[in-house]
Amino acid sequence: MDVSQYLDIFIDETNGHIQELSDNIMLLEKEPENKDCVNEIFRAAHSLKGMAGTMGFKKMQHLTHDMENVFSEVRNDNIKVNSTLIDILFQCLDAIEAYLETVKATSGEGDEANEHLIKMLNEFLEGGDSSGDSAPAEAAASEDSAEAESAGEGYEYENLKLEEEEIEKLKEIESSGGKMYGFTVHIQKDCMLKAARAFLVYKAVEDFGEIIIYNPSSEDIEDEKFDLTFNIIVVTESELQPILDAISAVSEIEKIDAGEVTSATYTKPAEEAEEKKEAEETAAPAPAAKPAEEKKETPAPAKAPAAKGGAKNAPANKPVTARTVRVDIEKLDALMNQVSELIIAKNSLVSISDQDTRSDENQQTFHEQIEYLERITTTLHESVMKVRMVPIENTVAKFPRMIRDLSRKLNKPMELYMTGEDTELDRTVVDQIGDPLQHLLRNSADHGIEDPETRRAAGKPETGSITLNAFQEGNNVIIEVKDDGAGLDIEKIRGKAVERGLVTEEQAENLSKKEVIDFLFNPGFSMAKKVTDISGRGVGLDVVKSNIESLGGDVEVKSVFGQGTTFVVRLPLTLAIIQALMVEVRDEKYAIALGSIQNIENIPVSEIKYVQAEEVIHLRGMVIPLIRLDELLDSTPKEEEPESLTVVVVKKGDSYAGVVVDNLIGQQEIVIKSLGKCIDNNKIINGATILGDGEVALIIDVNAIF
């Protein structure tokens, strides 16, 4: 039987378990006495083992089995958690991940047996505890209860209700002198791939003889339309014991009832059995409705899948796992395009309605229709956007582990604090943000955080802290990577820039702090004194910057010397449709994303002040630089200055700017279109949109004008 159809589920769930293991092992390192944590780990390792076994990945199963043994000892207080153990465990996790990668690539687990890890685990097990066989205790206990369940009723396989023809068949075989055995196989309650399990049993049995009776039928088994037991009757020439051994070799089988059967077994008790069967069916939770949903399940923590197998023992306080549907991104793109068209159609209707000269009544209904259409498109847009949005959680979840490893490698104690992991971003952005963030974190760990002696001397806590904050701001999502390390030495960077011949000494003198910091994003510019394998090769920040810019975002650096550095990554929330304010500069129309607009002011020309020869306005206690959009966009100069200016105040982070426009047109939902490769060398314009009258308007990237 083929298990490849379960491969996707296996990969998904294994990913989930690995992440959970990683999280919990990290926690365990901090709180070695945390029993809940150990239990979680045990469960996750157990599920991993089970799944690997199901799929026939023997080496992976072996490794997880040994890990499970260790956890079991920890759980029973026979072994104390220490950093050696944690290190071994992390190595094991890496090995499991490697298996998973191989599985993904080749559908097989590869040849790496990771014997050294298994050896380490076993040595640890022996060193920590000599008695060491508490693991089977639990299994034995559950066996007992199962035994009790079926005691006195006769085995299930003896009570099967068979069709006339089937009994005939049995009789035939009997008369030709064949031996028949009945089996009732009990699968463990928390088994996740029951059908696969059953097939493995079939496969094992088929080596010995022919299976003549399947109960439930093999179709039902395939659809997982069965509870925790299934029965088979086998014709074979072999003895019972080897078959039993073969079945027992399949993992997650709780127990097997077996015995020789004859046609007579089924002729007599048929009616009795029927009643019993019915009673059993009503008692069992209906598993038939589940399989369909189960397939869609994404990597879920170990606790959730366990609940699926046996709903009976599900505690009430289980966290509800988010059910995500995997959708081909191409389909989503198609959907998105349709919505785009719908909006364009709507916009043209809107523009017709503006010029319509028909009777008032018609006008009214027409407007109602438009409003209706508008409502539909807006909701449709929202729901499609939501489908595309995923929390950054999956991407950032691996970082605590990474920082821990770095901390040990660099011999600098440090902690990673994360907030806002549930911040949602467009799927494509989330997929690509991992690498740049990883770069920034490594950068903070390597360059930012000082060694403990320096920190102590500076009066800081010895343990450095790195913070990753994600939050939404208008149409943007901000991800901050902050460290409380040494901060950037502006003068040193200035010197380095001169040394590298990027600027002359004179030029360097006049550069602002921000301009100096920008050198960090130059390709090949590294401040590290020595090249480590973590960073220092000067490949990094420039890649980070270009990666983030290709996603339509930008990076900013704030740093206080001696107090730390913050990298602010700003990403667009959506890539396709935004609410925008349409403005006019001369006779050209431009769109400004509504999310970045703070307010709109009418400023008399007389109120314009000058600071360092730059135009500024003074607004409610803030001094805001004025940006003449017409100059920025090379528009034809205006003949005479009007008495007052329309100023759109835009915001980027903590800074504001006043954008001077000629006219305001109004708010509109716009579809962002790319300008195409050939004129894309333009920072101020980040796209175009098609207006209701078919005209093309350009979208101003407010973040680029600061």
Add this chain to the structure above:
Amino acid sequence: MTDEYGLEVVEKEKVQYIVVSIGNEQYGLDISYVDNIVRMCKITRVPKAPFHYIGIINLRGEVVPLMSLRRKMKLDDDEFTDLSRIIILKTEEMGLIGVVVDEVKEVIALSEDEIDENAKTQSPEKDNFISGIGKNEGELISILEISSIFDEVDNA
């Protein structure tokens, strides 16, 4: 290149060209690159774009950049008349790009031996875009090398 190869094998096979006029000259555009020919429409200027890009247009809901062949070939700037057309070219690397021409004349078919590849024009800039000179009813037609028009975006 396979086209040329094909032409060598089957001598009589001809390539179709759209003949357009720009200024006083006639140019031929390989029809396999032509997606569409549209009338002049509202062009949106793109600030800071390379000089030879006039702007962008709306082609049935798609934003398509528009190039001026006159600017590219350092001729006088375009004057749009009723005869002016935009030829939408389809390239693999750049997607759709529109070029403005003064007039679309006709479609002709030329075989390889009707195109003189050695003919040289005086201006070195123009050389880059022309793969040969074709003859049609006594008129000379410069065959434009489509890929080279877009290759040298940075040069101009």
